[in-house]
Amino acid sequence: MEKNPQLNPKKSQDTSTPSNKRPYKSKFKEGYVTPPNYITELIFEKRHEFFNNGRCPENFWSNKKYTGPYRGQVIQASKLLKNYRAESVAKALQDKRAKFIFKLQDKKLIPIIEEYEKQVKEKVVDKSDNSKVRISKPFGNKKNKFGEL
Numbered sequence: 001m002e003k004n005p006q007l008n009p010k011k012s013q014d015t016s017t018p019s020n021k022r023p024y025k026s027k028f029k030e031g032y033v034t035p036p037n038y039i040t041e042l043i044f045e046k047r048h049e050f051f052n053n054g055r056c057p058e059n060f061w062s063n064k065k066y067t068g069p070y071r072g073q074v075i076q077a078s079k080l081l082k083n084y085r086a087e088s089v090a091k092a093l094q095d096k097r098a099k100f101i102f103k104l105q106d107k108k109l110i111p112i113i114e115e116y117e118k119q120v121k122e123k124v125v126d127k128s129d130n131s132k133v134r135i136s137k138p139f140g141n142k143k144n145k146f147g148e149l
Contacts (some may be wrong), residue, residue: 024086028058035086036077039104042074042093047102076104080113089117 016031024038025031027045031069044066048056057063061070080089092098092112101109 028056028060028137035073035081037087039077039080039086039093040073042090043077043102043104044070046093073104079102084113084117085120088113088120091116114149 016122018032021138022032022034024033024035026033026038027041033041044056044060048054048060077089092115093101095112095116098109098112
């Protein structure tokens with residue numbers, strides 16, 4: 001029995017272009033990944049470079065050695081992303097103060113993330129304060145000729 005691709009309810013996701021759900025370029029495969037996966041890739045890259053003196057292999061999460069820890073870090077990344085922006089977490093992981101942080105569960109990471117989150121919020125407030133809204137009249141300053149009718 002042949003499978004008809006049109007009847008297959010499971011759609012293959014196109015990861016070759018960025019989307020709302022997959023905005024980050026993967027470091028270890030072609031295509032784009034979700035924010036929790038991107039943050040987990042950053043942690044594993046950092047961990048692998050420190051302990052193994054090199055780069056993680058492509059699709060390392062499919063290796064039995066990394067599958068469990070990878071899933072655990074993805075879950076922890078998802079928990080962090082409920083409270084913080086992905087950009088703040090990624091910057092905090094790359095900060096020099098987080099040099100020896102190799103797990104997202106490390107409590108030393110939270111103050112660094114909060115600092116970056118505060119910077120982002122200050123930028124948003126500054127941008128909103130500097131913008132002036134100019135209200136223009138729809139027909140200029142001329143007298144309304146149709147009002148007399």
